Amino acid sequence: MKKFILYTIVALFCMSIVSAADIDITPIDDEIARGEKAQFLVEVDNDELSIKNYRVYLPAESIEWTLESEENIKAYPERETSYKLVLSPTKYVAYELHGVKVNFKSDDESIEKVIYINLKKAGDIQGGYSPSISLSANMPKEMVPSDKLSIDAKLENQNIANHSDLSIEISSDNLPALDTVQEVELGPLAKKSVEFTYDMDILQEPGTYNIDVRLLKSGEDIGISESKTLDIKENKPMFEKETVSESSFLKKTSTITYTSQSNVKDTQSIKIPTGIVSRLFTYTEPESKVIKEDGERYIEMSLALEPGESRTVIVVTSYRLLFIIIFLAVLGTAAYYTYRAPVVVKKGVSNVEVKEGGISNIRVTLEIKNISKKALKGLKVTDYISNIADLENNFIEGTLKPSKVLKHERKGTVLKWDIEELAPGEERIISYNLQSRLSIVGDFKLPRAKINYKKKGKEKAAYSNSAGVSA
Structure with a gap:
């Protein structure tokens, strides 16, 4: 209290000094929390016929405060010049009302003013204050649809307010699967990383897509966001294969369904192992040909499929005709030896x-x-x-x-x-x-x-x- 009285007496003394310029200070925001900035409007009325340059600085008594605004004021003659004075407290400033000395010095005079700043805890400020939070997002620039997409959203609370009603929204006009809202709590001066992982649609068309990462408070957009672009490349994996086989007397029928997992139209060569003898008794739908690679024989055909399209290939290997021929030969031989003339x-x-x-x-x-x-x-x-x-x-x-x-x-x-x-x-x-x-x-x-x-x-x-x- 004694310190406050001393500051008041000094201020009254300084105001009694007659000068060629009048300096008036009006508070803009003089009630702040730690991490925020106090703002004042300074109006300089220069009655002289020449420009006066003032240097703005804080004396040693005000070492616990930091001058954030410009250090120089150029006051033009016979007119009023406005200047915004901005100060911020260091971590050593106590929660109370402070009288802070500010000096304005020109070539021929020095004026000292005292401004009053009330430093309070965040919860004690009427109406609270706007959050000061930084948001950044990290993600790959390109990928293929078969990969997982990971988006790492990083938050940093730059003041001592506790935010329990925040949420991160991820959205994309052409990738609706990414539309996500994740609630998050951010303590005073805290940092937090939130990771979003997505399984992409393997048939997603190649192209460049815009992805927006926004910070919401109580479900409302507060203007903190970051936009990213994602380049989805062509992906042509091998066709998926599903085989259903049925066997009967000397006959095997395989129904093979091929499904494209490519995100563009894809043509692939289908090879089915076969043998020297079995290939003679095998037919397929659609038609195929027999090739030899590395000493092995294969039934080969070409399939062209659209993204997600399926097509069925039927492979039938039947030895029934061979059996009938052998059976008739044996029967004929037996009949010949049975019924022939002796x-x-x-x-x-x-x-x-x-x-x-x-x-x-x-x-x-x-x-x-x-x-x-x-x-x-x-x-x-x-x-x-x-x-x-x-x-x-x-x-x-x-x-x-x-x-x-x-x-x-x-x-x-x-x-x-x-x-x-x-x-x-x-x-x-x-x-x-x-x-x-x-x-x-x-x-x-x-x-x-x-x-x-x-x-x-x-x-x-x-x-x-x-x-x-x-x-």
Whole structure:
């Protein structure tokens, strides 16, 4: 209190000094909290005919305060000059009413003024005060949609007020997934970092997007914000693949669904492993081709998909046709060996004699063989000679002679042989000679020979080939 009285007496004394200029000081904001600035309007009335320059400074008694405004005033003659005086307290200033000395010194005079500043705690100031908070945002400048986006918002409270009603808003006109509001509390002179993490839409179109970071107080915009730009690049990952397989008898069907995770139209080569044999029995929809890479074989096709588009590929490998072919071959072979004749007859001609440009004599040979694993009994061989030729009676020695020779009006000469038994694998040869009645010119065809045998008590017949000769 004594200090306040002393300041008052000094001020009254200084005001009594007669000068050529009048200096009036009017408070603008003389009730502040720590971290804020006191403001006063200084009006200098220069009655002289020349410009007066005043230097503004704080004397040693006011060392606990800092002069924030310009240190010089230029007072023009015969007019009033205005000047804003701004002071801030250091951390050593007590919470109370202070009389602060301010000096205005020119070349020929020095004027000292006392201004009164009431330093109070933030909660004691009527109506409070505007927050002094800095906001900065850190985030990548570019990315691909498959990456996570991280935005780090940093806050710094530059005064001693406690803010419990703040929130950070992140918004973007073309990236609605980023629209976020996060409540935050910021204590006196505190610093805080709030991180926002987003999973981006993998199909987000490439381009440059604006992102705004704002600070809200009680849900209202208080003009503290920062704008950023984000460049989203093209992204072409491999198509996602989902396979569903169904197997049945000697057949496998694979339904493969490919989905594009690219954010632009993408064309990719699809390769499906296959084997040397399996590729012969595999078909696909859509069509494909077989390629060989690094010693491995693949079914290859090209797919073009829009962002997010899916397409189904069907791969069918079926060995059913191969099975049917093998089955029929086995069945045919079994049937052949089951139903084939146990004895075969092969007919041939040799020793052909030509006379007067035509065929005159022929030797006919019948080769009879038992191809079964059992002995055959009671075989009867029948051969025919057409009416244009006659049988010669000079049979080759060692050959089996016919048991019967018959004449037939239409078939000609009918020859019959009886073979009592033919062992497994045994072969008999029958030969006889023909003499043509006239010289035969051109082709001469011999009818097929027949052999009768019994199988399972039933009589059956087998036939030889049809032999012939040309002149």
